[in-house]
Amino acid sequence: MANQEGVKRCVRCGEDKPYAAFARRRSNLDxxxxxxxxxxxxxxxxxxxxxxRKVRPKAQVPEGHKLCLKCGEVKPWSEWHRNATASDGLSTRCKACRAAEGRAGHLLRNYGLTEAERDEMVSSQMGLCIICLKAPAAHVDHCHETGKVRGVLCFNCNSAIGKLGDDPDAVRRAAAYLEGIAWKPTLVAPGVYRLPS
Incomplete structure (x- = not known):
């Protein structure tokens, strides 16, 4: 059977297997x-x-599935990112594990916080945004000049502060505007405005 087309005998196990079961080696005749x-x-x-040395655990996985070395779960190929350099064409960690590592890395790189420290800040705020007191706190707020973390806010409050340029005077003017106090500049001369004090 070893002389059949597309079949070769393994020298170790002695079984006849298709060519796909053998790795390439250019120096051999076949x-x-x-x-x-x-x-x-x-x-x-x-x-x-x-x-x-530490050896990767060997696990029996069904066709079309792969074992994630991070979480230890067997997941279908659709739960993996592609990696052209890997032997099976898939990443070594599933999408969920890669996303969790990405979030943890983002917190550490940008804010110097671990996930536990961030969660501690959120629990000290009772899980709510410290500005609106309505939405859950999910976004770390920091000073763009010093890099110091100020707290954890909801998306809307965090983006509002950013759009106001982290300027306390702009926030005060916005608060006065909402309270009905006019902060409109008065026209003194053409092109010259005076701001109220």
């Missing part, structure tokens, strides 16, 4: 390894264990 991928994997695993 361009394939002498042993199948499964035997090569088992040999590599036992060799690494004998050297005392």
């Amino acid at each position: 361009g394939l390894q002498r042993h199948c991928r499964d035997c090569a994997s088992d040999y590599h695993r036992t060799r690494q264990e004998s050297l005392g």
